[in-house]
Amino acid sequence: MSSSSLSTSQQMNSQLEPSKAAAMAAPTLPTGAEILIRSMEAEGVEIVFGHPGGAVIAIYDEMHRINPSFEHVLVRHEQGGTHAAEGYAKATGKVGTVLVTSGPGATNCVTGIADAYMDSIPIVVFTGQVPTKMIGNDAFQECDTIGVTRSITKHSFLVRDVRDLAATVKKAYYIARTGRPGPVVVDLPKDILAARAPFRYPDSITIPGYSTVGKGNSGQVKKAAEMIQQAERPLFYVGGGTIISGGAEKLTSIARRANIPVTTTLHGLGSFPENDPLSVGMLGMHGTWYANQAVQNTDLLIAVGARFDDRVTGKIEAWAPHAKIIHIDIDPACISKNVPVDCPILGDVSLVLDQLDSLVEENDHPEWLAQIDAWRQECPLDFERDGALRPQEIIRAIRDRTEGEAVVVTDVGQNQMWGAQFYSYVNPRSHITSGGLGTMGFSLPAAMGAAFGLRGTGRDVVSINGDGGVMMNIQELGVAAAHGLPLKVVILNNSFLGMVRQWQELFHDERYSHTHLEPTNPDFVALAKAFGCEGLYCDDPEDIEKTLDAAWAVTDRPVVMEFKVITEEKVFPMVPAGAATDDMITAVFSPEDCA
Amino acid sequence: MQEASHFTPQQLFRKQAAGESLHPDGEDAVHRHVLTVLVENTIGALNRVANLFSQRGFNLESVTVGEARDPSQSRLTLVTTGNDRIIGQVLKQLHGLIDTLEVDDVTHEDHVERELCLVKIRCNSEERASILAVVDIFRANVVNITPDSLTFEVTGPTAKVNAFIGLLKDYDLSEVARSGRVAMRRRLAFEH
Incomplete structure (x- = not known):
């Protein structure tokens, strides 16, 4: 004040x-x-x-x-x-x-x-x-x-x-x-x-109908610790609530001590370092195949600040069929909303993890971890390298450039899923996206907001977009430029509403109804410059590094990088909407094709 | 969908906990619940409760509202239906509203329920005597009388009101106005 x-x-x-x-x-x-x-x-x-x-x-x-x-x-x-x-x-x-x-x-x-x-x-x-x-x-x-x-x-x-x-x-x-x-x-x-009135900002307020929860019920926490101790194939299923409550470090400590593999939701990315051998990456519709295999075979799912969203569970009756479930959440209405659970713990995730931390003992699950590794080898998260410019390779290059330390703000659709799959998040609050509502046009203004919040910290903020979503709030580019924010704005331009196109190709016999954007797309480089930003163009995998060099050399204004990627690339693996997790479609190329 | 025998033990547990049918074409066991809710006495609070039911797709059979013992609070009686999972959600979501002070599911508690009903019948002076004989059995009160109509008030559990209206169907029933249920636990509780 x-x-x-x-x-x-x-x-x-x-x-x-x-x-x-x-x-x-x-x-x-x-x-x-x-x-x-x-x-x-x-x-x-x-x-x-x-x-x-x-x-x-x-x-x-x-x-x-x-x-x-x-x-x-x-x-x-x-x-x-x-x-x-x-x-x-x-x-x-x-x-x-x-x-x-x-x-x-x-x-x-x-x-x-x-x-x-x-x-x-x-x-x-x-x-x-x-x-x-x-x-x-x-x-x-x-x-x-x-x-x-x-x-x-x-x-x-x-x-x-x-x-x-x-x-x-x-x-x-x-x-x-x-x-x-x-x-x-x-x-x-x-x-x-x-109207006029005396001003006094109250020191405290009372809201009779509103109370917040703190620690979890100690009996429930003890029961959960016992279930964790006895499980043969436990799995952490970690959502955004863990990051919101500041519980990521505690979670990491428990998982490592008890050797429990960790899968995260889209909003849970960054709550557990994805370069840790215990990480199986994201689960759900576009999660890794091995994360979903782990879910389908686990005997104890420890849900932490997650809400059993339909993009996670697919057909709910067929999901995690062998798992007892512990659910730690701050919102009572989230518990047993979609899936009745065996051990609910109502509380602030961070505080409940504190309680659990003192009860969960060292443990190992060598067979379970070996099985997960076998699944990881069987169907790794990868992409084809044949000289065509693919979005995944660009995301990987940005990951390497920023050493995983950037804050990545994705839009909605294919760019969002590639951004989730290939950046390999290691820090909480380093991944921002519109998960629940799926709002196209989210990334650019949200990245701008993040950049304002992180001014002076030296952290890169990277906005990842498709050519569809970026147009939905493109006007904010002028605001970011006026404030000299060094935003890195990536446009993965495949000339289509890519995710809808993917569904049309896979499930609607290639009827590409109203998803072709090329006729209405602007010249993105010229558009960037018109807003006072730097504009760069790249259509060759050989030029990715050169483009990033040029982008990262600019520090006083936003840089828009248009990558003209191939139209046909799809997000895999994939559980079709409403299908059972066991019916996941994996990539059409085999791991041998991967470099 | 699988037959019941093909469920894993965990799937069986979840189905039962949610009150869902175990059979492919079976219907869930749906129960009617009577809830009493105490909220801050503001227009916003009442709107939020009503809105919650449409927002979340819950059923709402009846709702009554009026000032509670403390005039700064309103008391609602809600009648809703759903399987166990849905009823659980109704209670939790109601509780989650910032203006909600208390939520009580009295369905399986020892409680009293009443509904008030006004009924208007078109009738001439010759028909009056026989109608009055019927309504007397229900201890309904005549609240208005005109040369060509009679208006009654009856109070009781919903079943009694239903029966009363059912009997009067033989006459020229002009209007029915029901208050919806109000409910209260028999023992001291809830409003402290």
């Missing part, structure tokens, strides 16, 4: 009764707009991704006057703003903040809010609203924001009294970041922003 906001809060924290204070000092009391800004400062907000408009103009006016302690980034579309806030939150572990106007400003945020809800990302979205008296009258730029976002928020507030504003801000940030994190919307009618 800045010193100016401290003194203001002391001034305003008058000892007079509120009504008397209001009567005597009305002109000097801060407006709702100022109270909002002071509250955000008090909350420690570092950066706000926003876009002004009529309903929030008072906030922007106060920002101009006060010069608050946080930075405001003017995004070019509110959806980009919400994804930037998500990327910032995922990369830093802090709450992302968005500020937009009423009506279209709010509805443009809907996709980002839904995305944050599905992926448990803490963001607070402040939306302007028409004056209280005009609500319901179809006023200009009116939208029932609370109604529209009800089923995609963890909670939402419509502020009806300026005296509730500061406490509401505190509640919003508290709810967003605690428990299972998620998006919170605060709707701010214009008259509330103009």
